[in-house]
Amino acid sequence: MPVGGRRDSRYGQLLRRGFTDPTAAAGLLDAPALAPAGGDGVLADALAATADPDLALRGLVRLAEAQPEGERSRLLDTLLAAKPLRDRLLAVLGASEGLADHLARHPAEWQALVAFETADLHPGTEEFETALAPATDPDTLRVRYYRALLTIAARDITGTTGFAETAAELADLATATLRAALRIAGNEAPEDAAQCRLAVIGMGKCGGRELNYVSDVDVIFVAELAEGVEEGPALQAATRLAGRMMRVCSDTTAEGTIWPVDANLRPEGRNGPLVRTLSSHLAYYRRWAKTWEFQALLKARPVAGDQALGDAYCTAVAPLVWQAVERENFVPDVQQMRRRVEQSLPAAQAERELKLGPGGLRDVEFAVQLLQLVHGRTDPELRRSTTLDALAALAAGGYVGRQDAASLDASYRFLRTAEHRIQLHRLRRTHLMPTDDAELRRLGRSLGFTGEPVQELNAAWRRHTAGVRRLHEKLFYRPLLDAVARLEAGQARLGQDAAAERLVALGYADPASALRHLTALASGVTRKAAIQRTLLPVLLDRFADSADPDAGLLGFRKVSDALGTSPWYLRLLRDQGAAAENLARVLSAGRLAPDLLLRAPEAVALLGDPAGLRPRPGPALHQEIQAAVRRADTPEAAVAAARGVRRRELFRTAAADIVGAYAPEGTPAAEAPGPVLDRVGDALTDINAATIAGALSAAVAARGEDEPPTRLAVIAMGRFGGHELSYGSDADVIFVHEPHEGVSEQRAAEAAFALANEMIRLLQLPSIDPPLLIDTDLRPEGRSGPLVRSYRSFAAYYQRWSLVWESQALLRAEPVAGDAGLGERFLGLIDPLRYPPDGLGDDAVREIRRLKARMEAERLPRGADPTTHTKLGRGGLSDIEWTVQLLQMRHAHAEPALRTTRTRRALAAAAECGLLDPADAEVLDEAWVLASRVRNAVMLVRGRPLDTFPTDARESAAVARYLGYEPGAVGRMLDDYRRTTRRARAVVDRLFYEG
Structure with missing residues (x-):
C-alpha cells in the first residue's frame, strides 16, 4: 500500500477511536x-476509552517528558503491562487538564495510581490524615493534598466509586x-495554641460530607479559653490561629x-468576629x-480542633435548628431566600447554571432542607x-413519594456528577454548563454518552432539570394531596396532624379550613377530582408564595364549584400551564379580581391565552356594548348587558x-411601573367610557323618539379625562347639550336633563357588578348649578362668571360619549380658559395657591397620616397634580x-421645554406613579378604595x-414611600409655593 494510503488509514483509525485531530495525535x-x-495499539485503544483522547494523549506526553532519566521507560512499561494503572492514569489525563499539570510538575506522582489496596478503595478521614x-x-501540604485528590479522581472517573462516595471522600480529605x-x-504559633481551645465546625457541603472537587470550604470557629487565661487574650489568640x-x-x-x-456563615457574617465562644454563639x-x-x-x-468543644457546639445548636419552623416569619424568610438565589443570577447564565438555575441543584437541596x-x-x-x-429518610417516612424521591435522587446524582466533571477539567470552581462543542463532547463522554455525546448530554440535562423544576410540587404538595384524599378512609401515610403542620409551615393561617377545601377538591374517583389532583400542586405552590394562601385556595374551590363540570375549564387548566399559574396568582392577590371572576367564572378562559390579557381597544368596546344595548328589550336590560361587558x-x-x-416585553412589572400604570389607566378609561356611552344610548332609546330634540355630549373630567383612573375611581363628568334647529331652549334643556338623569339612574341601579359612580360636581357652580347646560350657556357662564378653579378643572376635560362634534366644539370653547393666552396673572396664581393650602388644611381626614395619604398627603397625588396644572x-x-x-405627559413636556429641571420632573413622576400604584394595589387587595395603606398585616x-x-x-x-414622597414635596414647595 502506498505511504499516503497507510497514513490515511491510520488517520481514519484515530478518528474512529475518538481523536478529533488525527494529524496531531x-x-x-x-x-x-x-x-x-x-x-x-493497546495504548491507542486505552486512550480511545477516555473522555477526551486528544487531551489524554497530550497529558501523557507531558508526563513522559517530565520523567527523570531512566524513569520514562519504567512509566511506559508499567503502563503497557498493567491495565488498572493504564485505565486510571489515562482516565484522569483525559478528564482533567488541572491534574495533568500537577503530574507534570511532580512526575513521580503517577505511582500513586499503580495499585489500590482493598483498604484504599474507600478511604476515610483517618487514611487521608495518615497521607x-x-x-x-x-x-508540602498542597502537594500531598493533590496526590490524594488524584487518587479520588481516578476512582471516580473509572467508576470504582460513585458520586456519593466521591463527594464523601472529598469532604473527608477536606477534613x-x-x-x-x-x-x-499551631506549630508556627505554639503560644497562641496554648491559650485557647479551638474547634472548627464544617458547614455546607463539607459539613454534609458531599463536597465538590473545587469549592470553598465553609467553616465556623468556636473557642474556649485555656485554664488561667482571660477571655480577651484567649479569643485574640484563637482568632490569630484560625486566620493562619x-x-x-x-x-x-x-x-x-x-x-x-x-x-462567612458565622454569626453576623463577614462583619462579625471570626471566633466566638460557645456562649456567644448561643x-x-x-x-x-x-x-x-x-x-x-x-x-x-465538628471537623478539626478540639473534638469535645465541637461536639458541645453541635449539641447546643441542634435544638435551635429544629425549632426554627416555629419562628413567626419562617415562610416569608424561606421565600425570600429562594427569591434572592433566583435574582442573583445574571440572565445570560440562568439557563446554563447547574447549581442555581431553574431545576438545578439548589432547588433539590433547598426543598429537602425545608422539609x-x-x-x-x-x-x-x-x-x-x-x-x-435526608431525601431517602423523607421518602421512608412518607413525606415524599418514593417514586418522586427516586427521580430526584437520580437527577441530583446526574447534576452533581456533571458539576464534578466540569470542575475537574481545569480544577476551577464553576457551575456553568459549557457552550463549546468540544467541551460538551468531553463532558458527555465522561458521563458515559458515547454515541452522540453532545446531543445525548443535552437531552439528559433537559430531562433532569425539567424533572427537578417542579420540585416544590413534588416534595410538598403531592404527598399532601395524597393524604387529604384518603384521610377519611384512614389510608393516608401523611396523617391529618402532619398535613396540617405542613400547611402551617407553608403559610396557611387556617389549616383546618385548607384541609377541608383540599379534601373537597381532590377526593373521589371522578374525572374532575383526578384532574384537580394534577392541577393543585402548581396552584398550591403559587398560593403559598402569596401574601394570603388561604384566600387563594378558597377562591379556587369557589371557581371549581362553579365551573368544575365544564369540560373546557378543566381542559384549559390541564393543558395550558400558564392558565393554571395565572389563575393561582389572580386568586391569591386580593379580593377585587376573585370577586369579579366569581360573578362570571367563565372569564377564566382569558387567562390561558396571552392575547386574552391584552386590553381591548376603545372602539371595539364601544362597538360591543352598543350592539348589546340594541339587542336589549328594556333600558335596564341594556345597562345590565353593558355592565356585564364592563365586569x-x-x-x-x-x-x-x-x-x-x-409590562414591556422582557421587563418585570416592578421595573416598569410607569408604563404599566399608563396601560391600566388607559384600559380603565376606555372601559368606563364605553359603559357610559352604552348607558346614554339606552337612555335615548327609552324615550322612544327617532332623535332627541338636542345633541348631548359627555365630557370626562379629573382622572377620567386624564386617562388616569384607578380601580376605585369615580367617573367625573359634565354634560353639555345643543338644541337641534327649530327646537326651543326650554324643550331642549328638559330633554337633555332627562337623558342625563336617566343615564345616571341606569348606572346606579342595584347590581352585583362593581358600581360606576358618576360625579358631576365639577360642573359650573358645582352642586348648586344645573346638571346639564347648553353650549351657549357654558359660553356665557365662562365669559362672565368662571372662577380660576374651574379653569384649572378644565385642564383634564375630554369628550368620552355622546355627540362627538359637540364635544370637540366644547374643547374649542374652553381652551382659552385652561390655556390662558396671556398666561396667569399674579392674582390667579395666588388664588390657586390659597385654594391648595385650604384643601390641605380642611380635606385631609382627621387622624390620617399625612406621610402616607396617597391623595392629599405630603408629596401625594394632589401635590404633584396641582404643581403640573x-x-x-x-x-x-x-x-x-x-x-x-x-399628568405624566405634561411633566415630561415641561422638562423638554425647559420649564422644569429633568431631575425635578423625575422626582415628581416617581412619586405620582408610586402613589397611583398604591391606590390600585389597595383596591385590588381589599376590594374597596382607600387612600392610604391598609392596617391589616396580610393586606x-x-x-x-x-x-x-x-x-x-x-x-x-x-419607608420607601415616605422617602419618595418627601423628596417630591420638597420639589412641590419650591415650584408651587415659591416659583
Missing part, C-alpha cells in the same frame, strides 16, 4: 517521549486537610492553592439569627446532614396587572406640548407584593 504517538509505547501527616509546611492546616498553624489556618489552605503559591476557607442564635442561618446549621459537623426543618422537629429520622440521605373587562385588566402582562395654565399658551390632559403584605417587594418587606415599602 499521530505526531504525538510517534514522538520520542512515547517510544516504543506510542505505536502499540497528609508528613506535611509540616503549607507547600483531614483542615486538621493538618490547624496543626501547621485559613491562609495555609487559601494562599496561592507555586504549588497552587488548596481551596478558600470561607467563614446568645446570637437565640436572639438575632435569621432563618437561613438555622437552615445552614443543618449540616454543621427537614418542617418535619424534623418531631421526626428525628430526618436529621441527616447529607442531601441524599369582564375589569377582570381582564386586573388579571393582566396582577400577572405582569402590561399650575405650569400648564402659566405656559401652555406658548408651549403646545403642555396641552394634554395627562399590607399583599400591597407590598403587588409593588414588587419581597415577603416581609412591608416596613421597607412604607
Whole structure:
C-alpha cells in the first residue's frame, strides 16, 4: 500500500477511536517521549476509552517528558503491562487538564495510581490524615493534598466509586486537610495554641460530607479559653490561629492553592468576629439569627480542633435548628431566600447554571432542607446532614413519594456528577454548563454518552432539570394531596396532624379550613377530582408564595364549584400551564379580581391565552356594548348587558396587572411601573367610557323618539379625562347639550336633563357588578348649578362668571360619549380658559395657591397620616397634580406640548421645554406613579378604595407584593414611600409655593 494510503488509514483509525485531530495525535504517538509505547495499539485503544483522547494523549506526553532519566521507560512499561494503572492514569489525563499539570510538575506522582489496596478503595478521614501527616509546611501540604485528590479522581472517573462516595471522600480529605492546616498553624504559633481551645465546625457541603472537587470550604470557629487565661487574650489568640489556618489552605503559591476557607456563615457574617465562644454563639442564635442561618446549621459537623468543644457546639445548636419552623416569619424568610438565589443570577447564565438555575441543584437541596426543618422537629429520622440521605429518610417516612424521591435522587446524582466533571477539567470552581462543542463532547463522554455525546448530554440535562423544576410540587404538595384524599378512609401515610403542620409551615393561617377545601377538591374517583389532583400542586405552590394562601385556595374551590363540570375549564387548566399559574396568582392577590371572576367564572378562559390579557381597544368596546344595548328589550336590560361587558373587562385588566402582562416585553412589572400604570389607566378609561356611552344610548332609546330634540355630549373630567383612573375611581363628568334647529331652549334643556338623569339612574341601579359612580360636581357652580347646560350657556357662564378653579378643572376635560362634534366644539370653547393666552396673572396664581393650602388644611381626614395619604398627603397625588396644572395654565399658551390632559405627559413636556429641571420632573413622576400604584394595589387587595395603606398585616403584605417587594418587606415599602414622597414635596414647595 502506498505511504499516503497507510497514513490515511491510520488517520481514519484515530478518528474512529475518538481523536478529533488525527494529524496531531499521530505526531504525538510517534514522538520520542512515547517510544516504543506510542505505536502499540493497546495504548491507542486505552486512550480511545477516555473522555477526551486528544487531551489524554497530550497529558501523557507531558508526563513522559517530565520523567527523570531512566524513569520514562519504567512509566511506559508499567503502563503497557498493567491495565488498572493504564485505565486510571489515562482516565484522569483525559478528564482533567488541572491534574495533568500537577503530574507534570511532580512526575513521580503517577505511582500513586499503580495499585489500590482493598483498604484504599474507600478511604476515610483517618487514611487521608495518615497521607497528609508528613506535611509540616503549607507547600508540602498542597502537594500531598493533590496526590490524594488524584487518587479520588481516578476512582471516580473509572467508576470504582460513585458520586456519593466521591463527594464523601472529598469532604473527608477536606477534613483531614483542615486538621493538618490547624496543626501547621499551631506549630508556627505554639503560644497562641496554648491559650485557647479551638474547634472548627464544617458547614455546607463539607459539613454534609458531599463536597465538590473545587469549592470553598465553609467553616465556623468556636473557642474556649485555656485554664488561667482571660477571655480577651484567649479569643485574640484563637482568632490569630484560625486566620493562619485559613491562609495555609487559601494562599496561592507555586504549588497552587488548596481551596478558600470561607467563614462567612458565622454569626453576623463577614462583619462579625471570626471566633466566638460557645456562649456567644448561643446568645446570637437565640436572639438575632435569621432563618437561613438555622437552615445552614443543618449540616454543621465538628471537623478539626478540639473534638469535645465541637461536639458541645453541635449539641447546643441542634435544638435551635429544629425549632426554627416555629419562628413567626419562617415562610416569608424561606421565600425570600429562594427569591434572592433566583435574582442573583445574571440572565445570560440562568439557563446554563447547574447549581442555581431553574431545576438545578439548589432547588433539590433547598426543598429537602425545608422539609427537614418542617418535619424534623418531631421526626428525628430526618436529621441527616447529607442531601441524599435526608431525601431517602423523607421518602421512608412518607413525606415524599418514593417514586418522586427516586427521580430526584437520580437527577441530583446526574447534576452533581456533571458539576464534578466540569470542575475537574481545569480544577476551577464553576457551575456553568459549557457552550463549546468540544467541551460538551468531553463532558458527555465522561458521563458515559458515547454515541452522540453532545446531543445525548443535552437531552439528559433537559430531562433532569425539567424533572427537578417542579420540585416544590413534588416534595410538598403531592404527598399532601395524597393524604387529604384518603384521610377519611384512614389510608393516608401523611396523617391529618402532619398535613396540617405542613400547611402551617407553608403559610396557611387556617389549616383546618385548607384541609377541608383540599379534601373537597381532590377526593373521589371522578374525572374532575383526578384532574384537580394534577392541577393543585402548581396552584398550591403559587398560593403559598402569596401574601394570603388561604384566600387563594378558597377562591379556587369557589371557581371549581362553579365551573368544575365544564369540560373546557378543566381542559384549559390541564393543558395550558400558564392558565393554571395565572389563575393561582389572580386568586391569591386580593379580593377585587376573585370577586369579579366569581360573578362570571367563565372569564377564566382569558387567562390561558396571552392575547386574552391584552386590553381591548376603545372602539371595539364601544362597538360591543352598543350592539348589546340594541339587542336589549328594556333600558335596564341594556345597562345590565353593558355592565356585564364592563365586569369582564375589569377582570381582564386586573388579571393582566396582577400577572405582569402590561409590562414591556422582557421587563418585570416592578421595573416598569410607569408604563404599566399608563396601560391600566388607559384600559380603565376606555372601559368606563364605553359603559357610559352604552348607558346614554339606552337612555335615548327609552324615550322612544327617532332623535332627541338636542345633541348631548359627555365630557370626562379629573382622572377620567386624564386617562388616569384607578380601580376605585369615580367617573367625573359634565354634560353639555345643543338644541337641534327649530327646537326651543326650554324643550331642549328638559330633554337633555332627562337623558342625563336617566343615564345616571341606569348606572346606579342595584347590581352585583362593581358600581360606576358618576360625579358631576365639577360642573359650573358645582352642586348648586344645573346638571346639564347648553353650549351657549357654558359660553356665557365662562365669559362672565368662571372662577380660576374651574379653569384649572378644565385642564383634564375630554369628550368620552355622546355627540362627538359637540364635544370637540366644547374643547374649542374652553381652551382659552385652561390655556390662558396671556398666561396667569399674579392674582390667579395666588388664588390657586390659597385654594391648595385650604384643601390641605380642611380635606385631609382627621387622624390620617399625612406621610402616607396617597391623595392629599405630603408629596401625594394632589401635590404633584396641582404643581403640573399650575405650569400648564402659566405656559401652555406658548408651549403646545403642555396641552394634554395627562399628568405624566405634561411633566415630561415641561422638562423638554425647559420649564422644569429633568431631575425635578423625575422626582415628581416617581412619586405620582408610586402613589397611583398604591391606590390600585389597595383596591385590588381589599376590594374597596382607600387612600392610604391598609392596617391589616396580610393586606399590607399583599400591597407590598403587588409593588414588587419581597415577603416581609412591608416596613421597607412604607419607608420607601415616605422617602419618595418627601423628596417630591420638597420639589412641590419650591415650584408651587415659591416659583
